[in-house]
Amino acid sequence: MSGQNYSSTDDESLVKAARKGELAAFEELVFRHRDPIYARAFSMTRNEQDAVDLSQEAWIKGWQRLEQFQGDSSFTTWMTRIVINLCLDHLRKQKRHRADSIEELDEDSGGVERQMPVVTVNPTAGMERAELRVKIDAALAELSAEHRTVLVLHEFEDMEYKEIAKTIGCSIGTVMSRLFYARRKMAALLADMRKET
Amino acid sequence: MNLEQQLKLQAFLDGELPEREAREILSWTQRDGVAAALLAELKNTRQAMAKSEPHLSLPEAREFFWSKIEREIQRREPVAAIAPEVTLFTALRRWLLPAVAVSALVIAGMIAHFNVPKTAGATVADADTPTVETTLANSDATTYRDASEGTTLVWFSVAADDSSVPSKTPAAIN
Secondary structure, eight states: OOOOOOTTSOHHHHHHHHHTTOHHHHHHHHHHHHHHHHHHHHHHHOOHHHHHHHHHHHHHHHHHTGGGOOSSSOHHHHHHHHHHHHHHHHHHHHHHTSOOOHHHHHHHHTOHHHHSOOOOSOTTTTOOHHHHHHHHHHHHHHSOHHHHHHHIIIIISOOOHHHHHHHHTSOHHHHHHHHHHHHHHHHHHHHHHHHHO | OOHHHHHHHHHHHTTOSOHHHHHHHHHHHHHOHHHHHHHHHHHHHHHHHTTOOOOOOOSSOHHHHHHHHHHHHHHHHHHHHHSOOOOHHHHHHHHHHHHHHHHHHHHHHHHHHHHSOSSOOTTOOOTTSOEEEEOSTTTTEEEEEETTTTEEEEEEEOOOSSTTSOSEEEEEEO
């Protein structure tokens, strides 16, 4: 480690230095981007310790795969893809250990989302951004991992249906169905929260 | 409204439909109140989520978090060093270089072998080539002859009773 101060160095130069084995440069990258990487892990797992562990693992993988970073996207986007894949693996492992819920069975049969009444009044109208973030966070916590994942990838990562299907390893039809259900459930949850306040 | 129609409505909202289908859905929502209401609900949810991702911070101090990553990186790196990826180039370099070196030595040996005059003994030499002889009967004497210079040197080994006397004493005979 050179002990060089990298605080004013741009990401691209930090990546180059890190590729040469400069751990200090990589530490600076971790310092700069640790929060969004952790946030993505948390939004998918909804578990603080899992999110910390998965984001840590993502950084280690990032170091090991630095040669693969082509610079086509930003470094944060590249790191976010790594943490997303780790979270998906983690969720798959978790799913093997639990029985499918009734909610998921209903989703497969296309029943529940079609029975929910349409929320005609916008439940978030006039809400401050900070308040809206809290409500969105609370509503996301109510969704199943499968629905939340699709919603997060579509709304927060701006992925198209095809890209989500490829990332998750399912059909585009499943992505559309899960996204539809997730949105409808979010609307219902946000409407309920509005009534409570 | 069936599930397929609902999903098409959503695909329309997300800009995932071809232009012709998108026009059809737009026309449908203008005619059908239920479709329009569902589209509005989906749109409101989408807009609410846009740029509303909760801001979260890693619940660990920078130094602590980094120390765990650094330790793990260092723990895993020796494994990579022990079993590096063997590329075609490294495999060739590993086996080809010694093979080339051995081949070169063999060729050099063969050339040297075939260039040596076959008539000879060690005593027959070119006039220009100095020779060194060891008298086998008396290994205490060594002779050096240089015909071109007309010089002969003989070394006599003397038992070193006195450490100040050199063990071999050259004597020049011209």
